[in-house]
Amino acid sequence: MRVAINRTAINTINPLDLVEEIVSDNDWSFDRRSQEEMLVEVPGHWATYSLFFAWSHELRAMHFSVTLDIRVPEHRRTAVCELLTAVNERMWLGHFILWDEDSMPMFRYSVLGRDDHAMSQDHLETLVDIAVRECERFFPAFQFVIWGGKSAEEAVSAAMLDTVGEC
16 A cells, blocks of 8 residues: 655755754754765764764655764674674664774664654654764763673663762
């Protein structure tokens, strides 16, 4: 069964224009490389995260990824892959991968833009917030495994621990 959609409205929407508004509202650095690609730098508690947005008009889909600036040494790749599996089992949206080219962890997510709601500024802002929040939550887990020699289980347990109060 195919659902009829208003192609005229969809053809005029470029979600990267909405992302650019979000980025500008937050005073984040960005580089709009083309109508289809944008790089954004988002400061976090643990690191500055590199967000990459790609819009496919043909697919009516937007892909975005967040790169964690942590290089995984060859001797820790297996442990990090175990961590990725453990982390991804706990994710509701998106997933983490190990970007093979640069050996860096990366959060990835794609959004279908088949209707106006999927690509509203509020919706995209929420997705960016979730992605950065997940990177902030699991950044220490990657550090524990890579530099602390911890197991994936130990690292995820520490990352999932919610603290209460302030120092």
